[in-house]
Amino acid sequence: MRFYATYLAQRLGQFLLVVFIGINLTYLITHLTPIDPVEQSIAAVTSFGNTSPEAIGAMRQSLRELYGLTGAPHEQYLAFWRRIATADFGPSLSAFPTPVSTLIARALPWTIGLLATATLLTWVLGNLLGGLAGYYQNKKSLKLLAIIAMGLHPVPYYIVAFVLLVMFGYLWPLLPIAGGKAMNLGNELSLAVVLSILKHSILPALSLLLVGLGGWFLGMRSLVSNIVSEDYVVYAELAGVDRRRILGSYVMRNALLPQVTGLALSLGAIFNGAIITEQVFGYPGVGSLLVSGVYAGDYGLVLGVATVSIIGVSTAVLIIDLLYPLLDPRVRTA
Amino acid sequence: MTAKTANIEAERQAAATHAEPVLRVEGLKAYYRTRHFGVERDVKAVDGVSFEVRDYEIYGLAGESSSGKSTLLKAIAAAMRPPLQVVGGTVRLRFLQASKSIHAASPAELAALRWRKLSYIMQGSMSALNPVRRVRRSFEDFAARHLGGSGASFEARVIEHLHLVRLDKSVLDAYPHELSGGMRQRVTIALATICRPDLVIADEPTTALDVVVQKDVLDMLRDVARQTRASLLLVTHDLGVHAYLTDRLGIMYGGRLVEEAPTEQLFRAPQHPYAKHLIASLPRIGQEAPKVTLPGGPPNLAEPPSGCRFHPRCPLAMDRCRRETPEMTEVAPQHRVACFAVGGPA
Amino acid sequence: MLTTLRDLLRYNPEFRIGAVLLGLVVGMAALSFVSPYAPLDTFVVAPDVPPSWQHPFGTTSRGQDVFWLLTFAIRNTLSFGILVAVLSRLLSLLIGLVAGYKGGWVDRVLMAINDTFIAIPLFPILVLFYFVLRDAMSWTALAVIMALLGWAYDARLIRALALSLKSREFTYTGLFSGMTTREVLVREHLPYVMPIVFATTMNNMNWSIGLEVTLSVLGFTDINSPTVGGMIYWANQHTALVAGVWWWIAFPVFLVVLLFIGLFLLAVSMNEHIDPRSRLRRMGAEGGA
Numbered sequence: 001m002r003f004y005a006t007y008l009a010q011r012l013g014q015f016l017l018v019v020f021i022g023i024n025l026t027y028l029i030t031h032l033t034p035i036d037p038v039e040q041s042i043a044a045v046t047s048f049g050n051t052s053p054e055a056i057g058a059m060r061q062s063l064r065e066l067y068g069l070t071g072a073p074h075e076q077y078l079a080f081w082r083r084i085a086t087a088d089f090g091p092s093l094s095a096f097p098t099p100v101s102t103l104i105a106r107a108l109p110w111t112i113g114l115l116a117t118a119t120l121l122t123w124v125l126g127n128l129l130g131g132l133a134g135y136y137q138n139k140k141s142l143k144l145l146a147i148i149a150m151g152l153h154p155v156p157y158y159i160v161a162f163v164l165l166v167m168f169g170y171l172w173p174l175l176p177i178a179g180g181k182a183m184n185l186g187n188e189l190s191l192a193v194v195l196s197i198l199k200h201s202i203l204p205a206l207s208l209l210l211v212g213l214g215g216w217f218l219g220m221r222s223l224v225s226n227i228v229s230e231d232y233v234v235y236a237e238l239a240g241v242d243r244r245r246i247l248g249s250y251v252m253r254n255a256l257l258p259q260v261t262g263l264a265l266s267l268g269a270i271f272n273g274a275i276i277t278e279q280v281f282g283y284p285g286v287g288s289l290l291v292s293g294v295y296a297g298d299y300g301l302v303l304g305v306a307t308v309s310i311i312g313v314s315t316a317v318l319i320i321d322l323l324y325p326l327l328d329p330r331v332r333t334a
Numbered sequence: 335m336t337a338k339t340a341n342i343e344a345e346r347q348a349a350a351t352h353a354e355p356v357l358r359v360e361g362l363k364a365y366y367r368t369r370h371f372g373v374e375r376d377v378k379a380v381d382g383v384s385f386e387v388r389d390y391e392i393y394g395l396a397g398e399s400s401s402g403k404s405t406l407l408k409a410i411a412a413a414m415r416p417p418l419q420v421v422g423g424t425v426r427l428r429f430l431q432a433s434k435s436i437h438a439a440s441p442a443e444l445a446a447l448r449w450r451k452l453s454y455i456m457q458g459s460m461s462a463l464n465p466v467r468r469v470r471r472s473f474e475d476f477a478a479r480h481l482g483g484s485g486a487s488f489e490a491r492v493i494e495h496l497h498l499v500r501l502d503k504s505v506l507d508a509y510p511h512e513l514s515g516g517m518r519q520r521v522t523i524a525l526a527t528i529c530r531p532d533l534v535i536a537d538e539p540t541t542a543l544d545v546v547v548q549k550d551v552l553d554m555l556r557d558v559a560r561q562t563r564a565s566l567l568l569v570t571h572d573l574g575v576h577a578y579l580t581d582r583l584g585i586m587y588g589g590r591l592v593e594e595a596p597t598e599q600l601f602r603a604p605q606h607p608y609a610k611h612l613i614a615s616l617p618r619i620g621q622e623a624p625k626v627t628l629p630g631g632p633p634n635l636a637e638p639p640s641g642c643r644f645h646p647r648c649p650l651a652m653d654r655c656r657r658e659t660p661e662m663t664e665v666a667p668q669h670r671v672a673c674f675a676v677g678g679p680a
Numbered sequence: 681m682l683t684t685l686r687d688l689l690r691y692n693p694e695f696r697i698g699a700v701l702l703g704l705v706v707g708m709a710a711l712s713f714v715s716p717y718a719p720l721d722t723f724v725v726a727p728d729v730p731p732s733w734q735h736p737f738g739t740t741s742r743g744q745d746v747f748w749l750l751t752f753a754i755r756n757t758l759s760f761g762i763l764v765a766v767l768s769r770l771l772s773l774l775i776g777l778v779a780g781y782k783g784g785w786v787d788r789v790l791m792a793i794n795d796t797f798i799a800i801p802l803f804p805i806l807v808l809f810y811f812v813l814r815d816a817m818s819w820t821a822l823a824v825i826m827a828l829l830g831w832a833y834d835a836r837l838i839r840a841l842a843l844s845l846k847s848r849e850f851t852y853t854g855l856f857s858g859m860t861t862r863e864v865l866v867r868e869h870l871p872y873v874m875p876i877v878f879a880t881t882m883n884n885m886n887w888s889i890g891l892e893v894t895l896s897v898l899g900f901t902d903i904n905s906p907t908v909g910g911m912i913y914w915a916n917q918h919t920a921l922v923a924g925v926w927w928w929i930a931f932p933v934f935l936v937v938l939l940f941i942g943l944f945l946l947a948v949s950m951n952e953h954i955d956p957r958s959r960l961r962r963m964g965a966e967g968g969a
Contacts, residue, residue: 018796025800029808154944155937156890158897162912163933166921218948222955229415231461238413239476240448249475253466265798265833272803276894290804291898294811302811306804313801329466329509372691 004325004332015318022310026303027080030066055091062090066303089304094296100304103289108308110180111285114201115274118208119263125209126216127259131252133217134224146221153214157273161207161280168203176200178282204277211273219262223255230254257328264320271313339596342581343668349563350389354428356533356565357387357410362423364409377635379405381589382423384662387533389428392559392566394580394597396573396612400632402589403569404457407537410567411454412436412444427452429532450480453526455536462522463510469521470506473528480529492528498561499524499554516547520554527558534559535567540575552579573616577601582668585609588633588643591662595669605671607648642674650675684875688953695949701942708935709758712751717744719752719906728925738927740911741918746931753906754935757889760823760907764888765881767827772834773877779835780842791839797832805829806891810900819902822895826888834880841876845869875954882947886940893936908936 089100133142169177181196278287293301366377424435499520584594593606630647645655662670688695723743737746779790896909915928
């Protein structure tokens with residue numbers, strides 16, 4: 001147990017480091033802006049007409065702090081961190097005067113829902129199929145799957161999403177291609193709403209699945225091909241242990257360990273993909289929010305989403321890291 | 335044959351329950367066939383080996399690395415993966431339908447005899463056990479289907495068997511990496527013998543262990559084999575282990591068997607030039623004369639020397655040795671040699 | 681290294697296909713030098729013409745020949761990818777080798793930073809860069825930024841290689857027989873490092889070009905010099921699909937997908953070739969039963 005405490009501390013430390021460096025990175029980036037962004041944004045808002053002076057004042061204040069423009073340098077830095085820590089990104093420009101944090105809070109569940117389900121599905125399915133392909137090396141169907149996987153995997157998320165959009169939006173309009181749920185439905189937890197949500201998530205999830213599957217498939221297949229020549233697998237085969245038991249408890253169980261680590265490492269990339277996919281399908285998650293924020297020149301929103309992304313992904317990585325010792329007994333005792 | 339050897343043989347015959355040998359290998363050939371980047375190559379790791387292992391016997395196989403002994407074991411246990419292939423010869427087991435080579439057995443027959451009649455102790459048993467499962471599970475996976483019985487009765491049998499190798503039942507709840515090398519090896523021995531197989535094949539069972547633990551494990555191996563009435567086929571390059579444990583010993587060189595005799599006799603009076611050299615190279619207390627090394631190196635099994643594999647390095651090499659391959663011939667009771675120069679075929 | 685490439689080309693079908701695809705794409709890019717139209721000119725030909733003999737890939741709504749525009753687009757995209765790959769090779773080699781060879785606390789610190797860059801989701805950061813820099817973000821600037829962000833994954837691979845090379849016997853043999861450290865690095869270690877650098881370069885190009893296409897499609901890059909993503913952006917701006925001008929999007933997508941698959945196949949086959957365990961399996965599988 002003492003070892004686990006050390007391990008926990010290490011992982012926690014790494015988590016804090018990632019968040020720290022990430023947030024600092026965003027701080028540095030904002031200082032690259034060559035012109036005074038605050039007054040520009042204010043001008044854009046006031047051009048709409050009837051906005052109260054207090055709201056404008058709050059906007060100006062928050063923008064100046066978020067851009068790190070108020071006070072002495074160290075005050076700027078501290079003010080920035082204070083805002084980040086309290087998730088106070090000020091009012092949103094594009095949805096003035098709704099606070100950015102509200103917008104993000106509304107969008108986040110959609111993203112987490114889509115991302116978590118799609119990623120888990122892809123990982124499990126990819127590893128399962130890849131494991132079978134690696135163990136039963138002569139099955140034609142699995143070889144065909146490998147070729148398809150190799151063809152789809154390198155294509156970036158955007159293109160796959162776009163092709164799916166064209167296919168199911170214009171050519172065979174079977175599935176909804178925009179929105180998180182049908183627009184005329186409310187927010188209650190009824191069957192109709194849930195079904196609508198599921199229906200709308202099919203295309204985005206499918207697009208994430210198609211790209212991601214190949215990676216896990218190929219990786220697992222290669223891992224399994226190597227593991228079958230490991231001593232303990234050969235030994236179990238020599239002992240005539242049931243083949244399915246070997247595949248499950250000896251081969252897959254050991255091959256999954258590096259794949260869990262791999263999942264933690266690729267969360268950043270998967271998140272990138274999810275953002276883009278949301279944008280293509282107009283899915284109301286933080287991805288769409290980010291892009292619309294850029295188009296609207298809404299700095300608070302863009303910064304907010306970037307920050308939340310960093311923290312979110314790091315948290316997910318931390319959770320996976322903490323779960324790993326449960327799977328690998330060798331890590332439990334130093 | 336000396337008196338001691340005769341005694342050992344008499345003892346064995348008295349204790350044996352079968353007159354027929356448990357294993358008979360005839361003319362076995364197993365090659366690694368590779369085709370890579372357009373180059374085809376056959377590495378003739380085992381090239382015509384014949385011997386038998388009798389009931390209640392500990393038979394040893396010795397030879398340097400690349401002599402083919404590990405490949406031979408894989409071929410005997412039908413544990414081959416490409417690029418290794420059996421190219422000729424037969425491997426007959428007493429408990430498998432007579433006059434049928436193991437390689438002709440159906441998967442069902444193989445499954446029935448694996449572990450129940452024929453078991454295997456692995457080389458470098460560091461990784462012989464699944465690292466993510468407790469020892470108890472390995473016993474269940476390997477033996478439960480043969481021994482049957484309820485969970486409780488099975489476990490009782492396992493614990494009872496563990497006593498033979500002097501292991502406490504707490505070992506069952508451990509993960510492999512939590513055990514020391516010696517303990518892991520003893521677990522492997524227990525695992526290999528729990529179903530009371532007729533033949534146990536052991537591949538370098540003590541190589542990874544330090545000397546003190548080695549003796550312990552060897553004693554254990556012999557005791558367990560005797561008590562479960564199993565024959566043991568022991569492969570190691572360590573001649574000291576052979577001297578300590580085996581009843582009969584075969585020496586391999588370049589994928590072939592070159593000499594075979596009761597162990598004590600082989601050590602006392604080796605006939606084949608290679609065997610002579612091996613035995614002479616063993617350090618003896620009090621010996622002061624410097625050792626002479628054999629010229630040359632082990633043969634390249636992809637392009638082995640013609641005729642007798644040893645002839646390029648042999649002090650007694652004749653022209654015949656280059657042209658013809660010597661067969662194993664009996665030069666004394668139980669004592670076979672494959673050499674033209676030493677009472678081989680005329 | 682060259683003999684390895686030649687052997688792979690001859691005997692490894694995946695490598696061959698990858699090389700062919702890459703060759704096609706590079707060929708397209710090379711054609712840009714003989715293009716009859718300048719890349720930034722608009723309305724030089726009739727707009728919205730479907731693929732025909734005169735315009736094999738059709739024309740855009742802005743009056744540009746899709747085929748010749750694509751040659752420039754793919755050339756720019758490729759050059760961008762190569763630039764990022766070269767810059768980030770330097771970084772990942774430097775950090776990976778230093779971490780691997782030095783070990784100790786240097787290694788630990790570098791790897792902690794390395795893992796940070798792997799975990800941080802890069803897309804929001806890049807968007808933030810664009811947001812702040814806007815027109816100041818030239819292609820070179822973007823390439824530099826991506827190189828500074830994208831070295832982490834490969835650095836780890838190179839570090840693993842350095843660790844294993846450091847303790848191999850032939851290293852000690854070289855040092856003890858009087859070779860200088862530099863000689864050991866160049867003569868003994870380089871043949872092992874080159875294949876990995878090759879494979880990671882292919883992967884890195886896929887990554888950077890993928891990001892570039894994604895950013896361009898959203899309009900987050902300098903959309904005035906033509907790139908593949910840029911073409912798709914303009915096509916979307918002109919609602920090409922709705923207007924039925926499908927060739928404006930289809931051909932760039934098709935070509936860039938060929939590029940991605942080609943690079944991927946090269947990387948995968950090289951990786952498999954390097955891995956000694958898979959090599960034995962492949963040698964055996966081809967020969968005999």
